[in-house]
Amino acid sequence: MARHVLHLERELTRLRDLVLSLGTRVEESVQNAVKSLIERNTDLAKKVIESDREIDLMEVEVEEECLKILALYQPVANDLRFIVSILKMNQDLERVGDLAANVSERAIYLSSKEKMPIPFEINSMANLVKEMLRESLDAFVNADANLARKVCASDDAVDDLNREMYRQMESAMRDNPDRIKVFIQILSASRYLERIADHATNIAEDVIYFTEGEIIRHRGDL
Amino acid sequence: MFKAIFFRRFFLPTCLVVCLFLTGGVGYSLSVFKDRLLEIEIENLNERARLASLQAKTFFPLKKVEALQALTEQWEGAASYRFTVAGPSGRVLADSQKDPGRLENQSHLPEFQKARAGEIASSLSDKSIDSGQFISAAAIEKDGEVVGVVLVRAESDGIMVEWAEFASRLFFVLGAFVFILMGILWRKNRLENESLRMMEESVTRFSQGDLSIKSSENGGVGMDPLLHKMNRMAKRIDGRIRTVLLQKNEVEAVLFSMSEGVLAVDADEKILRVNRAAADLFGIESDHICGRRFHEIFRNSKLKKFIRRTLESSDPVEDQFTVMGEKDCFIHAHGAALVDADNKRIGALAVLNDVTKLRKLENMRRDFVANVSHELKTPITSIKGFVETLLQDDFNDPESAQRFLQIIMKQTTRLNVIIDDLLSLSRMESEMDRVEISREKVRIRELLQSTIQDCAFAATEGQMEVELVCDAQLFAHVNRPLLEEAVVNLIQNGLKYGKGGKKIRVSGAIENDVLILSVQDWGPGIEATHLPRLFERFYRVDAARSRNLGGSGLGLAIVKHIAQAHNGTVSVQSTPGQGSQFFIRIDLHQFAD
Numbered sequence: 001m002a003r004h005v006l007h008l009e010r011e012l013t014r015l016r017d018l019v020l021s022l023g024t025r026v027e028e029s030v031q032n033a034v035k036s037l038i039e040r041n042t043d044l045a046k047k048v049i050e051s052d053r054e055i056d057l058m059e060v061e062v063e064e065e066c067l068k069i070l071a072l073y074q075p076v077a078n079d080l081r082f083i084v085s086i087l088k089m090n091q092d093l094e095r096v097g098d099l100a101a102n103v104s105e106r107a108i109y110l111s112s113k114e115k116m117p118i119p120f121e122i123n124s125m126a127n128l129v130k131e132m133l134r135e136s137l138d139a140f141v142n143a144d145a146n147l148a149r150k151v152c153a154s155d156d157a158v159d160d161l162n163r164e165m166y167r168q169m170e171s172a173m174r175d176n177p178d179r180i181k182v183f184i185q186i187l188s189a190s191r192y193l194e195r196i197a198d199h200a201t202n203i204a205e206d207v208i209y210f211t212e213g214e215i216i217r218h219r220g221d222l
Numbered sequence: 223m224f225k226a227i228f229f230r231r232f233f234l235p236t237c238l239v240v241c242l243f244l245t246g247g248v249g250y251s252l253s254v255f256k257d258r259l260l261e262i263e264i265e266n267l268n269e270r271a272r273l274a275s276l277q278a279k280t281f282f283p284l285k286k287v288e289a290l291q292a293l294t295e296q297w298e299g300a301a302s303y304r305f306t307v308a309g310p311s312g313r314v315l316a317d318s319q320k321d322p323g324r325l326e327n328q329s330h331l332p333e334f335q336k337a338r339a340g341e342i343a344s345s346l347s348d349k350s351i352d353s354g355q356f357i358s359a360a361a362i363e364k365d366g367e368v369v370g371v372v373l374v375r376a377e378s379d380g381i382m383v384e385w386a387e388f389a390s391r392l393f394f395v396l397g398a399f400v401f402i403l404m405g406i407l408w409r410k411n412r413l414e415n416e417s418l419r420m421m422e423e424s425v426t427r428f429s430q431g432d433l434s435i436k437s438s439e440n441g442g443v444g445m446d447p448l449l450h451k452m453n454r455m456a457k458r459i460d461g462r463i464r465t466v467l468l469q470k471n472e473v474e475a476v477l478f479s480m481s482e483g484v485l486a487v488d489a490d491e492k493i494l495r496v497n498r499a500a501a502d503l504f505g506i507e508s509d510h511i512c513g514r515r516f517h518e519i520f521r522n523s524k525l526k527k528f529i530r531r532t533l534e535s536s537d538p539v540e541d542q543f544t545v546m547g548e549k550d551c552f553i554h555a556h557g558a559a560l561v562d563a564d565n566k567r568i569g570a571l572a573v574l575n576d577v578t579k580l581r582k583l584e585n586m587r588r589d590f591v592a593n594v595s596h597e598l599k600t601p602i603t604s605i606k607g608f609v610e611t612l613l614q615d616d617f618n619d620p621e622s623a624q625r626f627l628q629i630i631m632k633q634t635t636r637l638n639v640i641i642d643d644l645l646s647l648s649r650m651e652s653e654m655d656r657v658e659i660s661r662e663k664v665r666i667r668e669l670l671q672s673t674i675q676d677c678a679f680a681a682t683e684g685q686m687e688v689e690l691v692c693d694a695q696l697f698a699h700v701n702r703p704l705l706e707e708a709v710v711n712l713i714q715n716g717l718k719y720g721k722g723g724k725k726i727r728v729s730g731a732i733e734n735d736v737l738i739l740s741v742q743d744w745g746p747g748i749e750a751t752h753l754p755r756l757f758e759r760f761y762r763v764d765a766a767r768s769r770n771l772g773g774s775g776l777g778l779a780i781v782k783h784i785a786q787a788h789n790g791t792v793s794v795q796s797t798p799g800q801g802s803q804f805f806i807r808i809d810l811h812q813f814a815d
Contacts, residue, residue, distance in 0.1 A: 017515070024521045031546045039751045120797055134521075141518040 008073045012082065015065050019086050019093075022058040023137045026093045029055065029100040030133055030196060034126040036104055037189060040111035045104035055097035062090045081213060085206035089140070092199040092206075096133065099192045099199070106189040113182055119168060122190055125161045128154065129193050132200040139204055145211045151204035152216075158197040165190040233411045237404055244396055252392070256385050260356075263381055264344045267358035267374045270301055272342060274372040275360040278307055282362060282369045287315060287322075294318035306373040307362070310338065315370060328373060333359035337371045421449060428456055483553075483574035486560055487516045487529060489567070494560075500574055503551060525555070525572075532557030532570040542577075552578045586758050593760030597640055597775055601633035643776040647759070650704075650783045659701045659787050666696040666730040666737070673709040674728060677717065681726075684717050691729035698737045698810055700788060705739075705806075708784040711777040712741040712804050720745030720801065737790075737808040744801035748794070756794055757782040781806065 029048050036045035066087050069075065075083060132151050139148040169187045173180050208216055274297055281290050294305040298318035305318040312329025314322040328334045336343030337359035344358040355375055362370040477484055483500030487493055493516045501511075504520050511519045517526045524543035532539045539557035544550050554577045560569040608626040611617060653659075667690070674681075674688050681688050709728070716726040720743025727742045748756065752763045760775040778792075781804075785792045790808035 017517070020515075020517055020521070021523065021526065024517065024523045024526070027521060028523060028546065035546070035550075040749075137521065 008069070008075060008079065011065075011069050011073065012079060015062070015069065015083070015086060018058070018062050018065055019089065020137075020141065022055065022062055022090070022093050023140070025051070025055050025058065026097045026100070027130075027133055027137060029097055030103075031130055033100040033103040033107065034130060034193075037107040037110070038123060038126065040107070042108050042111050045107040045111075048104040049101045052097050052101040055094060059090055059094035059097075063087065066090070078210075081210045085210040089203050089206045092202045096196050096199045099196050103189050103192045103196075106185050106192070109185050110182065110189075119165065119186065121161050121165050121168065122186065122193070125158060125165070125190060125193050128158050128161070129197045129200070132158070132197055133203075136200045136203040136207065139207045143207070143211045145208045148204035148207040148211075152201050152208075155197055155201040158194055162190055162194040229411070232414075233407055236407055237400075240403060241400060244400060248392060248396060252385075252389050255388070259381050259385055263376065264356060264358065267303070267356055267376055268342050268344050268360070270297075270303060271344075271358040271360035271372050271374045274305060274307075274374065275362045278362050278370065278372055279364055282364050284315065284369075290316040291322070304375040306375070308334065308371045308373060310368050310370060328371070331357065331359070331373070333357045334371055334373065337361045337373075338368060340368065417449070421452065424449075424452060424456070428452075428459070481576075483572075483576070485516070485520070485529075485572045485574065486569060487533075487572075488560075488569035489533065491516050491529065491533070493519065494569060499576075503553070503574060503576060504545060528555055528557060529570055529572060532559070532572060535559075550578070551576050552581050582754075586755075589761070590759050593762075593775065594644075597760055598637065601637045601640075604633045605630050605637075640776070643780060647776060647780055647783060650780070650787060653787075659704065661699040661701055663697055664700055664702050664705075665694070666698055666732075666739075667692040667694045669700075669702060669706060670709065670728050670730055670739070673706050673713060676706075676710050677713045680714060680717050684721065685724070686717050686720070687725045688713065689725060689727045691727060692731070696730060696732055696737075698732065698808070700737070700808065704784045704787060708781045708806060709739060709741070711781050712806075715777055715804075716741050716743040716745075719743070732810070735809065735811045737806075737810055739806040739808075740803055742801065742803040747798040747800055747802050748796040749798050750796075753794055753796060757792060 029051060032044050032048045035041060036048060066083050069083055073079075132154055135147055136151045138144070139151060165187060169183045169190075173183050176183075205216055208214060278290065278293065281293065284290065290307055294307060294316045295318050297303070297305045303318075305316075306314060306325070306328065307316040308314050308328045312327040312334060314325040314328060316322050317325055329338075333343040338361060340361055340363075342358070342360045344356070356378060358374045358376075360372050360374075361368045362372060477495070477497045480497060481499055483503045484495070484497045485493070485500045486495040493512050493514055496506075496511060496519075501507075504522065506519055516529065520526075522543075522545055524541075525545075528539065528541045528543070531541075535557075536559065539555075541555050541557075542553065543555070544552050554575040556573045556575070558571050559567050560571045562568045608630050612623060612626055617623070670690055670692055674690060677688065713726060713728060720726060725744060727740075729740050729742070731738050748763055752761075755761045756763075757778045759779040761778075762775060782792045785806050785808065788808045790806060793805045793807070794802060795805075796802035
């Protein structure tokens with residue numbers, strides 16, 4: 001029995017490491033994607049798109065590891081919650097990786113166009129999203145439900161910024177109908193960032209679930 | 223605790239052994255003594271019997287039984303034994319205690335039979351003690367013939383009582399002796415206990431790390447040398463620990479004052495030590511990070527890879543990577559294995575060197591050389607081309623010649639501007655190192671107004687309006703010509719690049735003893751990537767455009783140098799599409815009125 005527990009403990013630590021590696025990669029991807037967008041760095045954007053493949057592989061590895069632990073050790077209580085939340089976080093992280101690649105695609109397109117200033121809102125949105133993702137991973141590392149709640153709360157700010165972007169782009173399209181394609185690209189980059197923030201929120205919710213055993217999704221109050 | 227152990231292990235066994243030996247010895251000597259006592263008694267009886275038999279001989283042949291009877295009674299009176307005289311057949315002739323006629327025949331007694339055979343017989347067995355009687359018999363011989371037997375009987379009680387009395391006295395004395403002995407032992411035991419307890423205390427203290435020497439050296443008998451040695455040992459250990467602590471503190475101080483980041487992890491990638499610089503490099507604030515897995519704290523996949531490589535490789539590892547934070551840092555990392563006292567590998571050590579600045583300087587130098595040659599080359603190429611054309615033998619077109627010469631003139635002026643700027647820049651640089659600039663009290667509004675007038679022509683040409691925002695009562699100690707040159711440069715830049723905005727605002731203010739001069743335009747603005755390098759020599763946001771506008775590429779570099787000559791700074795804020803604002807900040811603290 002003791003050995004069994006010890007093995008499980010070791011497997012869980014390994015799993016944690018794997019998820020964290022994935023998280024780190026995704027975080028860096030997002031950072032690079034945002035950087036490539038703001039600085040019009042095509043090389044960096046290409047790098048992000050390439051590294052998405054690696055993130056996908058890592059996601060598969062994490063999932064396999066989770067399934068292996070579930071099948072071999074049949075964990076209960078805390079451990080089970082941990083694995084279940086990792087299974088969900090894993091998907092979120094992978095999606096964030098994809099979105100980072102999408103942002104990078106927009107960045108490549110936008111930097112190929114003539115100088116089109118990136119709206120300031122994108123900048124602050126990107127910073128906010130980066131911060132949220134970082135904090136949700138911090139919350140995971142430290143099993144800190146309070147920090148996770150903070151992440152959930154900042155999602156609204158990103159949503160507001162995204163709505164503001166819609167308004168701005170709408171009027172910009174009306175004024176410059178000939179550049180509609182560029183505006184659409186900017187808009188979709190904004191939307192991707194907003195989606196990344198949503199996934200960061202999901203991760204934070206999973207952290208709350210595994211630390212407190214409480215599912216806070218789809219609740220107005222926090 | 224020691225009391226009990228001492229009692230059980232030392233005191234009790236000692237007492238038991240002493241008691242055992244004493245009891246054994248005393249028992250043995252008592253039994254020997256008793257045997258001896260009996261022997262003497264028997265001897266005595268035999269003697270009596272022989273004497274009695276000799277005396278009784280005179281009465282035989284027996285004439286008067288009464289006389290014999292009286293004799294036996296007389297014997298008993300003298301010796302307090304019971305005397306019996308029996309005939310050869312065993313018939314009792316006289317007895318000192320009882321009527322002879324009533325006594326049974328004595329011939330069945332073994333002593334009688336032996337005496338009858340001619341020897342003195344006596345019973346000397348324990349049986350006789352149990353029976354309570356000793357018997358001794360001797361034959362009465364007359365003319366070689368046994369005519370009778372004298373039997374002497376003694377009660378064993380008397381001897382036993384005497385023996386018992388002696389034994390009890392002996393036991394009493396021994397008891398007293400044992401008691402005193404135990405008392406002495408007990409006292410000694412307690413003293414030893416005390417010193418042992420003290421030693422235990424000291425050892426406990428030592429083990430808890432309290433090595434201050436306190437255990438007194440007068441507690442135990444015979445424990446003093448030990449205590450003394452223990453104290454000495456404690457003192458030495460204390461000294462060594464202090465040395466180690468000192469060394470550790472030194473190492474820590476060195477580590478923490480290093481500008482390079484140092485990160486040590488064990489074989490499980492748990493953090494052993496991190497210095498401030500490393501934590502700052504990665505923007506880590508939490509203090510309790512030792513013992514945690516390092517990539518939970520340092521979330522950087524390149525660093526993780528690097529640490530892993532260091533852990534796996536036996537040779538020192540080197541790598542370069544960027545850390546993205548508020549500012550991107552370019553890091554040059556060195557890794558080495560961490561070994562313990564037995565040269566066994568216990569982890570990895572990484573030294574992280576922030577080479578961002580170094581890289582920037584390298585880039586700047588490279589760019590400068592490239593730029594300066596390019597900037598000089600362009601006008602020269604153009605001049606050379608036109609001069610070659612003019613020098614052609616068949617060239618005969620005065621109109622074109624005029625035009626060419628004008629172009630040559632323009633390019634020469636440009637060259638001149640560049641070289642002038644370079645010269646003033648290098649002069650300023652060399653002077654700034656040597657002497658403090660001369661300062662005078664200047665009305666800021668006046669200074670700004672005169673710069674605006676200097677640029678008035680360019681402003682009207684570009685159809686731009688220059689607005690001045692400055693309180694007339696502001697004064698500051700500055701070098702007027704230099705500062706004017708700086709502001710003129712900024713205004714010219716604003717006029718050149720802020721075309722879309724129709725307006726430039728020049729403002730001056732003093733906040734907290736800091737003079738802030740700013741020039742704001744509402745042109746297309748500058749992208750964030752260019753901002754950090756904007757003040758470098760020949761740095762161009764858009765090379766083609768600005769060269770057309772006739773700049774030397776040194777304007778902002780000169781502004782920067784003038785600000786630095788005033789111990790001030792320059793900075794720029796810009797949002798693409800919304801315009802830019804340049805600031806010159808000069809600390810007037812030391813010139814405050």
